[in-house]
Amino acid sequence: MDLTDRGPAADHPRHVIGADRLLDVPGVRNVRDVGGHTTTDGATVRTGLLHRSGRLTDLTPEGARVLGKLGVRTVVDLRDPAEIDRWPDRLYELDAVTAHHPLLPQDGEDHYGKPLDEAYRLLTDTAAATLPPLFTRLVAPGALPALVHCAVGRDRTGIVVAVLLSALGVADRDIVDDFLLSNLGLGVLDGPQEYEDANGVVRLTEAVGPELITGFLATVRARYGSPAALLADQGLGEAGLARLRELFLAPA
Template identity: 75%
Template sequence: MDLTESRTVADHHDLPGADRLLDIPGVRNARDVGGFSTADGAKVRTGLLYRTGWLAELTPEGAGLFAKLGIRTVFDLRDPAEIERWPDRLHDLDAAAAHHPLLPQNGEDHYGKPLAEAYDVITDTAADTLPALLGRFAEPGTLPAVLHCAVGRDRTGISVAVLLSALGVADRDIVDDYLLSNLGLGVLDGPQEYVDGNGVVRLTDTVGPELITGTLAALRTRYGSVEGFLSEAGLGPDGLARLRDVFLEPA
């Protein structure tokens, strides 16, 4: 998977949040998760969590930029086979590696499934993975951190959407952040090749809002709310309070 070709956001400057994309050499689809306002008037802190594509092609210069951002932890949502085939290249970056596979580790091949079906699989098994992941964010010494999967859109997108929703960010902002991956991956100019976890070359194209809104809707239907999902899955009121203390500041 070649994710190193750079793009200028000026080509699509009218997209919401286009100026949030970061230029990290060897990394695609990078941006700060913070900056959004919440329904109760708070704001998600910047400089704490960054979402990206994989770091298998991170350059020493890119690692130096992450060091300047103070990155302490790299959260990898990929399967063990993906990590073994394309390990993160952190160079001299002094950061801990944390692996939280978001797809079920049941031996089933999920890579060739349509995206909507893959998102349903992740939603069905989210209670086994997402609360533990979000809980780690609130642990002392963990942040600032990088969160990534392969291209930084699907597994990463679902994780970020759940986090932002739990923090009180409006769905319209969550959708805008999710759709920014279309620009971050360069697919607005046509489908791009990538290599899945089995080493198969596939094409990825633009995504619409229905994938992420459908995921949030499924969690809310099943659990009453995203907060209800996290609480029932093990990240109770105290855990949510810690998460909000870490990520939120007065507007």
């Protein structure tokens, strides 16, 4: 994790779709631009507006300069307060505002040892409360360009990006490809890696398959109609959704 990383590992090809999208930001893992995808109606998701990554705890001064060149104004941190206390982000001279939007339930329970499928169900259950305020922040004047991250930039970050891309009209196959790119970005295609959770417990990060993000999207559609409807109906509003599309889409 992100949450726990004991999800089912799938067989992954050595050639990973979108591998050239991964960026070198010293001290940060799994960095890439969310833009560049084509929507089902031929529009293009603008690049340079939103990046995704793992936590910025080990960001170096050189890495902060790279983020500065990317124009990052807002850093959206999806982690729990306990994670932030244990591994605070470093920004150095980066002129950016940090916004905390925890996606896991803030109910005092220990969610870090849960199997990934259960963790994703929790994230789905809280999505109506957590995601619209986050997207409201992104469409606020001056918020973009932004960077969104969790611990390793895969699960919680992957959900935010999947909702954004789906709401913009990107096909599920491209959303899945973007999600699976984290396997390469985290270096887990050749085997699991150890990490320490916020309670000091050593766990394993393993490669994941598409079922986690496709299952999340399927549940959102069953409950709300679509990720776009989730955002619009639960707080962003139709005007906010229209603004999101205006900001992020370059017409065909």
